[in-house]
Structure formats: structure tokens, C-alpha cells
Amino acid sequence: MSDRSTDRLSVFKTYKLYVGGKFPRSESGRVYEVTDSKGNWLANAPQSSRKDARDAVVAARKAFGGWSGATAYNRGQVLYRVAEMLEGRRDQFVREVAEAEGLGRSKAAAVVDATVDRWVWYAGWTDKIAQVVGGGNPVAGPFFNLSSPEPTGVVAVLAPQESSFLGLVSVLAPVIATGNTAAVVTSEKSPLPALSLAEVLATSDVPGGVVNVLSGRTAEIAAPLAAHQDVNAIDLAGADEVLAKELEIAAADNLKRVLRPQPVDDWTAAPGTDRMTAFLETKTVWHPTGALGASGSSY
């Protein structure tokens, strides 16, 4: 048996981008070498250009109507399905995370388990966040006054540089759970778990374009995303201080919502709802209840 396996030609995986539900190579045709923590070559990853970023935004915009319009319950089901698919590919992700982050097998397995749990956690939030951040407002007049959260729109997400898988999911899942669509820039030096996650998304029920995954030089891809007039918000988790400042200035032009990089020591800690509420808008509706009757109530 072992002889036979060495006789086989090795089949290397071609990592590709994930844009609009398809797996294209970079428009520029470029790739860059990805190495493990010790500098050994792992694979070539596509090096996205600004045109890939543009295509990702177009795809995300196209998907926004359907995804934001889906019922929260349905989004929860879809995200849970992602967790199911992740579980099935657990071994692959454990290996990729171990290689990417230089972890031992058991530590990498713990990271992958925490990541799957995070998907499930956010999947549960889809139909509960409205009750937490929205609700009826007491007003001085004969009105029902209701506030409800709505997704911001297309969100550019710069995934954390160090935590290539758990960190990525921790910033991506809250964005799409509430109905936004995302163009994600992976960790620059360890993009492989993110590119494999794209394969999971493609085989779960997430509509194409809801998540678009771009690998490459973070600064190069982030610049056109931050300046893009059709991106509504940007999460700068993966930008260093200098880059974050530049991007924030570029993002000001169309009043994007900007989530500044927050120092995170431990991605396994409970995240809270902050990352969801960062990309929500509040819609408030005044609804007349009619004139008050003689009894003091119109009901």
C-alpha cells in the first residue's frame, strides 16, 4: 500500500478566489507564495488586484437584496448549515490551521472547534438581534413608534492577520448574520484556511455573492475597497495602524461606517454583539394609532 501511494503523482490544490459564487483566478493572473510558520512552501495563493476587489463589490451588491430580504430565521438555518459543512471538513481545516499558524495538532483542533462553535453562535443570533437592539419606543403622542435594525449593506472586511481562521470567522459571521453582504480580504500571510472556507460556503446554502473572498496584499486590495462609492462599511480588523488611518480617510468620502481595529488578544473569548451592531442601521417607524377616544384610548 505504501509503495502504491508513493507511485502516485502528487495532486496539488490550486487555491482560487471566491467571487459571486464562482472560483476565479485573480484577474491579474498573479499568485504569491504562501509558506508555513517555518518558511516551507505550502501553496500559491491568488494575488488579487483592484479589479478583483471591484468584481467582489459588484457581486456583493447583487446578492444584497436577496440576502437582506431573506427572513432572519432562514439566514440562521443557512449559517447553521455552514457549521455542518465545516464539521465535515474538520480534518482539512485542522491541518491547514496547524500549518498556517504553527500550532500543534491538538491546539489547531481546538481552534477549529471554536470556529465551528462561533458559526453556530452567530447562526442563533440572526433572528434574535432585532429583539435586542430594536423594539417599541414610548413617545408622547398617539403613535406606535417602532425601531428595527436593518443591515448596512455591502461591507468590506479586512480579516485579522494572525488568527487566520477563527479570527476570520469571528469578523465575517457577524457581518452576514444580520443580512449584510461581504467582500473579505484574507490574512495576507495565511490565506489558505480562508480560501478553503470559501469552498465550504459554496457547498452550503449561502447564495453566491453574499461572501466574496480575496487573498493578496491587504494594503493593495483594501485601498480601492475603502474608496469604493458602493461599499457601505469597512471593518479594519486586519489593518495595522498606519494603513487603518489611510483607509479611514479614504472611507470618509462616501461616509462609510468604519470599524477601527480593536485589539483582540484571545479570539476564543465570547464576542458579544458589538460586531453585529457595528453594521446595523436603525429604522424607526411612526405609526398613528388614531385619535384618542372618550375613554382615553382608541383601542
Place this chain on the structure above:
Amino acid sequence: MPTTAPHALADVTASDSTLRRFLHGLPGVDAVGLEARAASLGTRSIKTTAKAYAIDLAISMVDLTTLEGADTPGKVRALGAKAVHPDPTDRTTPATAAVCVYPDMVATAKEAVAGSSVKVASVATAFPAGRAALDVKLADVRDAVSAGADEIDMVIDRGAFLAGNYLKVYDEITAVKEASGAARLKVIFETGELSTYDNIRRASWLGMLAGADFIKTSTGKVAVNATPANTLLMLEAVRDFRAQTGVQVGVKPAGGIRTSKDAIKFLVLVNETAGTDWLDNHWFRFGASSLLNDLLMQRQKLATGRYSGPDYVTVD
């Protein structure tokens, strides 16, 4: 009826049989070669200043079109305003060539573009099917012309064409031409219904012999509209027609052209096939509605360096 056929080819329209002999004597189209040529011309890379020139040229060639049952005077007025100033935030943007509406909206459109260079084109002759008696079609045309249309977009009788009644189609076009008076006549073949490239070539020659000022691919109402290949074929026809008769005829691809990239590919076809004489909105037009928004977004991108979005152009 005065004959409108140019002198050099005047005798071919003398009878049904001479017309048939002429049209069937046109060289057959090499479909594979045609599509390969159209595809290879589509690979040209047009960047920076050339792209800026092409985008402005394309904007100036757009026949901004609304041909819906739900058209209201308000929508037509909005369309007219957009045709005159496509991008109100940047007055250097050229106006479009024309607005294209149904005959009953011509007066409204005329009012909306008054005082500008924008023309009003009207579809007529029982658009889009063309299934009506000749009298009805001519009444439709006269109606549009009397309302002030500068251009008439007629549809040919595809049924007659496909049945081989070329003279009937010819006579109909000449009658419409006469009824159009001073308005320029665009003849729509509905290439998606003509089945073969040979038929498109024959229809092109037939239309030009009958006095068309423009030959136009399609109505935009069927599955297959303007493609690079059928437009290339029609561009070859107008080039050859001018070489033989000295008469220049315009070309208008319509339907299905939605992105700046597509539009620029068509401009490359024009330049490489018919030549620079046609690179002008008097001789080449795009029949389109959503194309203009994409051209404007690309124009904004070139001007500012930032990708624009649909929030910055009008919804129509």
C-alpha cells in the same frame, strides 16, 4: 412613387425576381470567421485617455430608450432631462444623441429636450411585432412625424422577409421612408428572428436599397438582440454599400448592451470595419437604457479614481 434606390443598383429593385437574384447573389457569410473576427476585435485593451475618449463618444451615441407599456409622461420627461444632462454633477459630460419613445410620447419627449442637441426618435409601424396592415403602419409613422419626431425607427415585416417576399418588404420600407419625410429612418431587422447570418446580410442590403438612413439590429424585445457578430456583419454591409453607391448609411445595435466594456468593443468594431467616418453619432448609435448608467459610473471612476456605484446615477 419616386424610387429611392441609388443609381448604381437601381435596376436590382425593378422586380421581385431581380431583387431576389441580387439578394441571393450576395456572398454567403462565413459564420465561424465572422464570430472569430468579432471576438478577436473584442480583446483590444482600451485604457486611460483612449478609454475616456471612447466613453464620451459612446455617451454621445446613446439613443436613451424607454419602450414600456408603463411609460408615463413623467418618466419620459425624466428621461429627456437625463439625455440632455446625463450627469448633472459634471457638466462636461456630453448629451446623448436622442431619446427613443413610442409615438404617443413624442410630443412630451420633444418638450423635455427642447433647446438641446438631443433628438427625439420614435418607434413606429406597429412596433415591435410589425404585424399590422400597411395603412395602419403608415398612419403610425405620420402620427409620430407630426408630433415632431426627428427620427423614425421602423420594424420590417419579418414574416414577409422569411417567406421570401422581398419586394413586399422593400415597398413597405420605401412607403415608410416617404411618410417619414425629413425624419431620418432607422430600419429594424430584428436579427434575432432572422435565423441566419445570410439573412441578416440580405436584410441589410434590402434596407439600404430601400433608402434606410440607419440599419438597426433589433427591437430589444426578443431573446437575442445586438451581438458583436451581427453588428460586425451590418457594418461590413454599410461599408460595401458606400463603396458601391457612395451613399453612407448608419448602424444602430440595440438591446443587450449594458456595460461600458461592451460599448467600447462595439466602437472598436466600427473603427476597424466601417472606419472613422462612422465614429460619430450621426452614423452610429447605441439603442440602450441601462448602458448609460454604466458609462457614467466609468466616467466618474476615470475622473476621481474611485469606483462609483449605482447610488450616484439615476434609477430609471
